[in-house]
Amino acid sequence: MNFAKVRNFATLVKPSLHRRPSIAPTITLSILETHLGRCHNLKHFNQVLSQMILTGYIRDTYAASRLLKFSTDSHFVHVSYSFRLFSYVENPNGFSWNTMMRAFVQNDSPQNAVFLYKLMLNQNVGPDNYTYPILVQASSLRFSEYEGKQVHDHVLKLGFDSDVYVQNTLINLYSVNGNVKDARKLFDESIVLDAVSWNSMLAGYVQVGNVDEAKLIFDQMPRRNVIASNSMIVLFGKTGHVVDAYELFDQMEEKDMVSWSALISCYEQNGMYDKALYMFKEMTGSGVRVDEVVVISILSACAHLFAGEIGKLTHGLVVKLGIESYVNLQNALIHMYSICDEILVAERLFRAGYPHLDLFSWNSMMSGYLRNGLIENAKALFDSMPEKDIVSWSAMISGYAQHDRFSDTLELFQDMQLTGLQPDETILVSVISACTHLAALDQGKWVHAYIRKNCLKVNVILGTTLIDMYMKCGCVENALDIFQLMEDKGVSTWNAMILGLAMNGLVGRSLNFFLEMKNCGVTPNDITFIGVLGACRHMGLVDEGCFHFDSMVPEYKIEPNVKHYGCMVDLLGRAGKLKEAEELIESMPMAPDVSTWGALLGACRKHGDFERGERIGRKLVELEPDHDGFHVLLSNMNASKGNWQNVLEIRGIMQQHGVMKTPGCSMIEANGVIHEFLAGDKTHPQLEDIENKLDEMAKKFKMEGYVPDMNEVFLEIDEEEKETTLLRHSEKLAIAFGLLNIPPAMPIRVIKNLRICNDCHTVAKFTSKAYNRDIIVRDRHRFHHFKQGNCSCRDFW
Numbered sequence: 001m002n003f004a005k006v007r008n009f010a011t012l013v014k015p016s017l018h019r020r021p022s023i024a025p026t027i028t029l030s031i032l033e034t035h036l037g038r039c040h041n042l043k044h045f046n047q048v049l050s051q052m053i054l055t056g057y058i059r060d061t062y063a064a065s066r067l068l069k070f071s072t073d074s075h076f077v078h079v080s081y082s083f084r085l086f087s088y089v090e091n092p093n094g095f096s097w098n099t100m101m102r103a104f105v106q107n108d109s110p111q112n113a114v115f116l117y118k119l120m121l122n123q124n125v126g127p128d129n130y131t132y133p134i135l136v137q138a139s140s141l142r143f144s145e146y147e148g149k150q151v152h153d154h155v156l157k158l159g160f161d162s163d164v165y166v167q168n169t170l171i172n173l174y175s176v177n178g179n180v181k182d183a184r185k186l187f188d189e190s191i192v193l194d195a196v197s198w199n200s201m202l203a204g205y206v207q208v209g210n211v212d213e214a215k216l217i218f219d220q221m222p223r224r225n226v227i228a229s230n231s232m233i234v235l236f237g238k239t240g241h242v243v244d245a246y247e248l249f250d251q252m253e254e255k256d257m258v259s260w261s262a263l264i265s266c267y268e269q270n271g272m273y274d275k276a277l278y279m280f281k282e283m284t285g286s287g288v289r290v291d292e293v294v295v296i297s298i299l300s301a302c303a304h305l306f307a308g309e310i311g312k313l314t315h316g317l318v319v320k321l322g323i324e325s326y327v328n329l330q331n332a333l334i335h336m337y338s339i340c341d342e343i344l345v346a347e348r349l350f351r352a353g354y355p356h357l358d359l360f361s362w363n364s365m366m367s368g369y370l371r372n373g374l375i376e377n378a379k380a381l382f383d384s385m386p387e388k389d390i391v392s393w394s395a396m397i398s399g400y401a402q403h404d405r406f407s408d409t410l411e412l413f414q415d416m417q418l419t420g421l422q423p424d425e426t427i428l429v430s431v432i433s434a435c436t437h438l439a440a441l442d443q444g445k446w447v448h449a450y451i452r453k454n455c456l457k458v459n460v461i462l463g464t465t466l467i468d469m470y471m472k473c474g475c476v477e478n479a480l481d482i483f484q485l486m487e488d489k490g491v492s493t494w495n496a497m498i499l500g501l502a503m504n505g506l507v508g509r510s511l512n513f514f515l516e517m518k519n520c521g522v523t524p525n526d527i528t529f530i531g532v533l534g535a536c537r538h539m540g541l542v543d544e545g546c547f548h549f550d551s552m553v554p555e556y557k558i559e560p561n562v563k564h565y566g567c568m569v570d571l572l573g574r575a576g577k578l579k580e581a582e583e584l585i586e587s588m589p590m591a592p593d594v595s596t597w598g599a600l601l602g603a604c605r606k607h608g609d610f611e612r613g614e615r616i617g618r619k620l621v622e623l624e625p626d627h628d629g630f631h632v633l634l635s636n637m638n639a640s641k642g643n644w645q646n647v648l649e650i651r652g653i654m655q656q657h658g659v660m661k662t663p664g665c666s667m668i669e670a671n672g673v674i675h676e677f678l679a680g681d682k683t684h685p686q687l688e689d690i691e692n693k694l695d696e697m698a699k700k701f702k703m704e705g706y707v708p709d710m711n712e713v714f715l716e717i718d719e720e721e722k723e724t725t726l727l728r729h730s731e732k733l734a735i736a737f738g739l740l741n742i743p744p745a746m747p748i749r750v751i752k753n754l755r756i757c758n759d760c761h762t763v764a765k766f767t768s769k770a771y772n773r774d775i776i777v778r779d780r781h782r783f784h785h786f787k788q789g790n791c792s793c794r795d796f797w
Helices: 003-017 029-037 042-055 061-073 079-088 094-106 110-122 131-141 145-158 164-176 180-189 195-208 211-220 226-238 242-251 257-269 273-285 292-305 308-321 327-339 343-353 359-371 375-384 390-402 406-419 425-438 441-453 460-472 476-485 491-503 507-519 526-539 542-556 562-574 578-587 594-606 610-623 628-641 644-656 687-703 719-727 730-741 758-770
Strands: 665-670 673-678 748-752 775-778 783-787
Touching: 029 042, 029 061, 042 061, 061 079, 061 094, 079 094, 094 110, 094 131, 110 131, 131 145, 131 164, 145 164, 164 180, 164 195, 180 195, 195 211, 195 226, 211 226, 226 242, 226 257, 242 257, 257 273, 257 292, 273 292, 292 308, 292 327, 308 327, 327 343, 327 359, 343 359, 359 375, 359 390, 375 390, 390 406, 390 425, 406 425, 425 441, 425 460, 441 460, 460 476, 460 491, 476 491, 491 507, 491 526, 507 526, 526 542, 526 562, 542 562, 562 578, 562 594, 578 594, 578 610, 594 610, 610 628, 665 730, 673 730, 687 730, 687 758, 730 748, 730 758, 730 775, 758 775, 758 783
Parallel strands: 748 775
Antiparallel strands: 665 673, 665 748, 775 783
16 A cells, blocks of 8 residues: 555645535534444445534544444445545544554555554554554564564563553464464463463464474363364374374364364374265264365365265265355365366366466366376466466476476476476476486486586485486496485485496495495385395396395395296396296296296297297287287297298287387487487488498408397398398497497497397497497396496396
């Protein structure tokens, strides 16, 4: 409100108000009260005001204060109009000043109340014991403890500190600002304590979550009222003391709607959703009135339990009660329906509520689309949002990442950077994960540099995600640096190190990390043992792998799951113990998954046990007719033996079932751009240069003793065609591209979606030696660090 403008306006109008009227009808206080009693709208009020001005009765201080009080209490008179009336009054008394200040506080303009108090002091009007509670309340609403302390000083100087009403508002001021120390000091020094004093002090401890002190105050209360009991239930809910909350609720002789709502909210906050629904049923059965607050808790419980039918019944109750217009309730309904796979209902509610919904509504609807896999709907809604906050960007970016839209994740993150918004932890984790999947190391390093530059805290989740990225891009030392600098390390952090080191061929360091983890008092979990067993299988450590597998139940009380069995089958299979691997599969307490059977089938091919492989392969093709991996392995085994009739038969079955072989694909990053190659790729703009480089490599390597491994070509074609096909594998194309585009001082990093074949592995070794380049290939299972003609896997993969 522009006070200067109002005062200027008042200056112009006042002289005309105080001229002597030519006719002066009589008006008394009794007549004024009668007129005000009949006043029900602004027109009637203006008639009364005009009569007071015409008669000059407006100059009567008491009558004017009565008129002002009526205007501030009336819903049809705006507070700014009341202030204009206040400005016309000559020498307003303390009651009028208090009335106007109270009106400002009640109309959410506490700053104007404080300004009016300063004006009051300038005009030498003495405040009274009613003034200061209003001012303290204004400071509380503004969460201005400093301003409240200034008011407190005035209270002490003018001797109003013994007034219980003043004391109570001061206790409340310090409580709402979290300063329970000063609130308690005032409370302890108060000569008189009433129910408000006790409730205000209790509310302070509830706000800061101090259960022990709150219990002491509650137990000492001369008379426990419903408000105090409700506050304690709220506190117990916030701090996880669910049993205490229920016991107090059960002991209450008198319960109101807030009591029920607080207990239901307590159950919902602490994940006891069934209990929340049960108590809601009891509440409605007891005839207690239901409001939007308790319904929001119930809808949240329905969402967590995927209880869509109960959610629909609750929605029906909402409509019956006529409270469906509350925006928060609309948001809760949208969230519940989208969680419970009723996205069309959620969409209908969203469109029906527009344009009265808020930003939370838009974010809820967008999250609902993403949760139901409707990515394009979510993006369209995101693009049409009238405004976006960090939650909007976070939901869309993380939604892209969760649905494997990694390129879109990075692109949208770059768009967000242009807005100047600072990303939150969820966004950073999503972006780093996208960099990991795309092998976009340069962009991942940029995000890491951004975190350092902006001094963002690297917590367990963010730190672990960075470690995972660097490990999966083959940057082991970078990952180790982050691990060493992290203040807090969770079990997931240790797991990322154990898995990452094993994947990069540093099996000894991986197993040492497992020992260090236990020495630091961190308890391993099931994922830890996937890393440990994976480390053993990467180096063929059969005895050590068996030792760790056998220790899981007796030493760590961890029941092996299908992934642990899969690791052991792979470990035994790689070591040539095919019989033992098959026996382990047959002894599994659960059904083996595709990966487990695939590991055994791959081991049969590797070790030339075609009879076992044929038997297992045929069985698997029958069990999983749509799985391309089994068909391909079985086909390749027959091709390696020259059984082309069987190969044609298997390919016919694949065609019959619509099974497509997953094509080999390799990715490489150069100058911040991801390049993707398929086997035999003819689409890359640098194709001619790449093919020339491949021909150069082939001639160079043959002079050094390279012989193409024709066993890796499973086609019935002549030897020359086989060699040409072999030379065009996706990882070879990527390596040739890397030689052309990546500076010699930098390693060539390639990510392959399938297992690297024997011939490509050999070519990578020759390339690293002939061109003096470090080459890092991440295939489906592990990393291969090629340096000077050697590989970190020691040719065991």
